[in-house]
Amino acid sequence: MPVRSVLIVDDSKTELMFLTDLLQKNQMTVRTAEGADEAFKRLSEGKPDLILMDVVMPGQNGYQLTRSINRSPEYKDIPIILCTSKSLETDRVWGMRQGARDYITKPVNPGELLAKIKALG
Numbered sequence: 001m002p003v004r005s006v007l008i009v010d011d012s013k014t015e016l017m018f019l020t021d022l023l024q025k026n027q028m029t030v031r032t033a034e035g036a037d038e039a040f041k042r043l044s045e046g047k048p049d050l051i052l053m054d055v056v057m058p059g060q061n062g063y064q065l066t067r068s069i070n071r072s073p074e075y076k077d078i079p080i081i082l083c084t085s086k087s088l089e090t091d092r093v094w095g096m097r098q099g100a101r102d103y104i105t106k107p108v109n110p111g112e113l114l115a116k117i118k119a120l121g
Helices: 013-025 036-045 062-071 089-097 110-120
Strands: 005-009 029-033 050-053 080-084 102-105
Touching: 005 013, 005 036, 013 029, 013 110, 029 036, 036 062, 050 062, 062 080, 062 089, 080 089, 080 110, 089 102, 102 110
Parallel strands: 005 029, 005 050, 050 080, 080 102
Antiparallel strands: none
16 A cells, blocks of 8 residues: 555654655655654544654654554554664664664655655555
8 A cells, every 4th residue: 555644753844844845746645743742633633654753852752752653552553764863773773673664864865765655555
């Protein structure tokens, strides 16, 4: 099933705009959230096909939010790609252990991100 709707969770308005523009140009519907509370609000409004998640955010970080989503019966089947500036191998491994399906580092390479999204579908 191809990815048609994406929830982007990131506290950077610049990153939200960049990713939204990229995904919309590739025929995806995008909703955004700037933190954990807003992310759960967006999830309750409708289940996306994919979540793109930043790691470094105020309050609950992306690792914690990924774990919370994966432990929630109604949302655990939504794939999450962590999209972060944290580029160490230990960061990637920890993210995958929290339940992320994939991991991409910023600055995001559009071709790489679209390939990872396509691989999920």
